[in-house]
Amino acid sequence: MNWKRFTKFAGKVILAHVVTYFIVGSVAYQLITHELYVGENPIFAEFMRSQAEPELWSHVMIWFLPAQILRGLLIAGVLYPFFGTLMGWNLGKRWAAISGLYLVLGFWAAAVAAPGTIEGFVYLRPEIPLAVQLKVQPEIIIQGILLGLWVGWWMRSKEQRKTSAE
Numbered sequence: 609m610n611w612k613r614f615t616k617f618a619g620k621v622i623l624a625h626v627v628t629y630f631i632v633g634s635v636a637y638q639l640i641t642h643e644l645y646v647g648e649n650p651i652f653a654e655f656m657r658s659q660a661e662p663e664l665w666s667h668v669m670i671w672f673l674p675a676q677i678l679r680g681l682l683i684a685g686v687l688y689p690f691f692g693t694l695m696g697w698n699l700g701k702r703w704a705a706i707s708g709l710y711l712v713l714g715f716w717a718a719a720v721a722a723p724g725t726i727e728g729f730v731y732l733r734p735e736i737p738l739a740v741q742l743k744v745q746p747e748i749i750i751q752g753i754l755l756g757l758w759v760g761w762w763m764r765s766k767e768q769r770k771t772s773a774e
Contacts (some may be wrong), residue, residue: 614688617763621687622680624758628751629676637745644740651736652723683710687759699760707756715748724748 635644644651645658657664686695687706694702715724721731724744728736 613691614684616692617691618681618684621684621759621769622677624708624755624762625683626673626678628754628758629679632747632751632754640743640746645744651740654735659761677700687689694760694763699764702760702763703753703756705756706759707752710753711750712753715752 629636641652643649643719645656650658650660652658653660657668659665669712687709690705694705697705716726719727721727723732723736723741728741729738732741
């Protein structure tokens, strides 16, 4: 294993993940999902920490960044065995593959009953209706698309970089 190449790749994946996760999550929270966490009927507050309870929210503030760095490292570790194959593909194919893996394996097909996953549609109680499960989709889809595009763009070969610079 080429540790220098992996470290560079992992650093880029971590940065792309943390930035896209934070920005897309912040925008989605303000525009789409805020009411699910705080307000009149905060459905997610039943099983998640939220700003409505500052003593619990402090845990999120401490662990948010380390958790997302770890997630980025895990994503890089899973993608790295395919590094050579991904490098041989054009940007569109790399973007589609990385985004697809993130969205399909990392979210929709994840073996966890969370809002928006297939397992969530099956196992979550009726208090989390279909409308709520669909409401979380834009955030995940947009973040996955941006993450795949950013990582795929960074993986351009020297020849691809030279061609795009001309």
